[in-house]
Amino acid sequence: DAKTTQPPSMDCAEGRAANLPCNHSTISGNEYVYWYRQIHSQGPQYIIHGLKNNETNEMASLIITEDRKSSTLILPHATLRDTAVYYCIVSSGSARQLTFGSGTQLTVLP
Amino acid sequence: NAGVTQTPKFQVLKTGQSMTLQCAQDMNHNSMYWYRQDPGMGLRLIYYSASEGTTDKGEVPNGYNVSRLNKREFSLRLESAAPSQTSVYFCASSEMRLGTDTQYFGPGTRLTVL
Numbered sequence: 001d002a003k004t005t006q007p008p009s010m011d012c013a014e015g016r017a018a019n020l021p022c023n024h025s026t027i028s029g030n031e032y033v034y035w036y037r038q039i040h041s042q043g044p045q046y047i048i049h050g051l052k053n054n055e056t057n058e059m060a061s062l063i064i065t066e067d068r069k070s071s072t073l074i075l076p077h078a079t080l081r082d083t084a085v086y087y088c089i090v091s092s093g094s095a096r097q098l099t100f101g102s103g104t105q106l107t108v109l110p
Numbered sequence: 111n112a113g114v115t116q117t118p119k120f121q122v123l124k125t126g127q128s129m130t131l132q133c134a135q136d137m138n139h140n141s142m143y144w145y146r147q148d149p150g151m152g153l154r155l156i157y158y159s160a161s162e163g164t165t166d167k168g169e170v171p172n173g174y175n176v177s178r179l180n181k182r183e184f185s186l187r188l189e190s191a192a193p194s195q196t197s198v199y200f201c202a203s204s205e206m207r208l209g210t211d212t213q214y215f216g217p218g219t220r221l222t223v224l
Contacts, residue, residue: 032210043114043200043215044153087152091211096143096160097168098213100152 004088009105012082018075020104022088025069031092033064035073036100037084044087044100047073078108112136114216116201122222123191131186131219133201141204142184143168143213144176146197153200159184191223 012018087103145153155168
């Protein structure tokens with residue numbers, strides 16, 4: 001699976017949009033971009049995934065660049081409960097292990 | 111719909127003791143997984159089961175055994191616990207749909223081996 005690079009930490013004001021970047025310059029054509037988050041040692045929570053088109057669900061939006069070498073997770077109106085470590089993971093559908101890197105610690109400030 | 115459940119939530123063992131961590135899912139998923147997460151680190155795959163009746167080793171299988179009891183349940187056994195196995199253990203399940211295999215995780219079991 002391709003390796004990802006994320007900033008170690010970010011802050012965001014409550015009510016503002018949180019934009020979390022991820023670089024995955026070695027992504028292969030059959031690999032998807034997944035985003036998970038982990039709140040204070042709870043089990044990782046699936047957020048969203050995409051292949052090449054932008055995706056949106058009730059939790060977030062995922063913007064993938066045209067060359068697929070980077071992506072941005074957008075939490076449109078961050079709340080204090082969104083404070084967590086966010087992981088960007090690249091994986092093909094046939095891969096069994098999700099490789100969790102060090103992620104981005106997002107802190108939402110009141 | 112409980113999703114993925116794990117028991118126990120916490121456990122303290124002495125070196126050499128054995129125990130079984132239980133995991134169950136009610137999403138009718140074919141695949142199930144066991145990960146461990148050490149402090150400040152990412153998750154590492156111990157074992158997985160692609161379907162009922164099959165199991166395969168992951169990245170860190172030594173010291174563990176697994177049983178896929180049925181489609182719902184996947185257990186992880188430590189035969190002789192060691193302090194190096196102190197960790198948080200997460201179970202996950204997934205189903206391949208439209209070329210993707212999204213994994214859903216349980217709340218974890220926090221294990222301390224003294």
